[in-house]
Amino acid sequence: MANEKIIVLLGPPGCGKGTQAKMMVKDVGVPQISTGDMLREQRSAGTDLGRKASEYMDKGELVPDELILDMVKDRIRKPDCKTGFILDGFPRTVRQAAALDKMLGGLGLALWRVIYFDVPDDEIVRRLTGRRSCKACGKIYHIIFNPPHSEGKCACGGELLQRPDDNEKVVKERLKVYIKDTAPVIDYYGGKGKFFKIEGGNMGIEQVYAKVKEIAA
Numbered sequence: 001m002a003n004e005k006i007i008v009l010l011g012p013p014g015c016g017k018g019t020q021a022k023m024m025v026k027d028v029g030v031p032q033i034s035t036g037d038m039l040r041e042q043r044s045a046g047t048d049l050g051r052k053a054s055e056y057m058d059k060g061e062l063v064p065d066e067l068i069l070d071m072v073k074d075r076i077r078k079p080d081c082k083t084g085f086i087l088d089g090f091p092r093t094v095r096q097a098a099a100l101d102k103m104l105g106g107l108g109l110a111l112w113r114v115i116y117f118d119v120p121d122d123e124i125v126r127r128l129t130g131r132r133s134c135k136a137c138g139k140i141y142h143i144i145f146n147p148p149h150s151e152g153k154c155a156c157g158g159e160l161l162q163r164p165d166d167n168e169k170v171v172k173e174r175l176k177v178y179i180k181d182t183a184p185v186i187d188y189y190g191g192k193g194k195f196f197k198i199e200g201g202n203m204g205i206e207q208v209y210a211k212v213k214e215i216a217a
């Protein structure tokens with residue numbers, strides 16, 4: 001039972017987790033599980049969970065563990081997760097990391113790789129405030145570093161939008177929360193054989209992906 005490719009992508013908001021996860025889905029052949037995307041879907045659908053989560057997301061705070069853990073527990077039991085999955089944006093606290101270990105243990109599974117993208121704070125602010133994503137397909141652009149061919153439009157024809165929490169004030173709050181609550185997760189996994197760090201600050205998307213591919217292969 002040790003062949004499932006269960007991969008955790010760790011790092012500050014805007015470090016490239018989502019972009020890299022989307023590229024990995026095809027090569028690794030397992031789904032991306034983005035807790036942020038799942039919460040945004042719940043919000044768009046107007047569910048109770050979506051409404052509760054919005055209060056935290058709009059301020060750049062973490063959504064309480066209880067709400068996140070049930071959502072992840074249900075998702076990883078779906079049939080498409082049988083051969084593995086890529087966790088993007090989870091775990092974000094040491095408590096979530098410990099709960100993940102317990103969930104996987106209960107299913108007879110174990111983590112395959114933890115990939116940490118180390119990107120400096122000033123670069124994060126630059127990346128996030130210029131980030132735009134496609135309303136239709138989710139593809140991520142940057143207005144300067146990775147601009148779309150025609151302004152405001154994705155290659156698929158969809159409209160490009162800025163996330164409400166990608167403005168400078170909320171980005172700075174998200175970074176504070178990251179340092180306080182999520183950075184300790186690096187120590188939780190660090191030192192174990194499955195932990196890999198990529199210095200992603202000065203590298204382009206393809207350069208980072210070449211390293212990711214080596215690690216996840």
Ligand code: AMP
Nearest residue numbers: 035036056057061062063068089090092
């Ligand atoms: P993301 O798209 O990963 O940047 O997540 C956007 C927002 O969703 C975060 O700022 C949090 O408010 C919330 N969120 C996403 N994943 C988690 C998580 N694992 N734990 C708590 N809150 C989360």
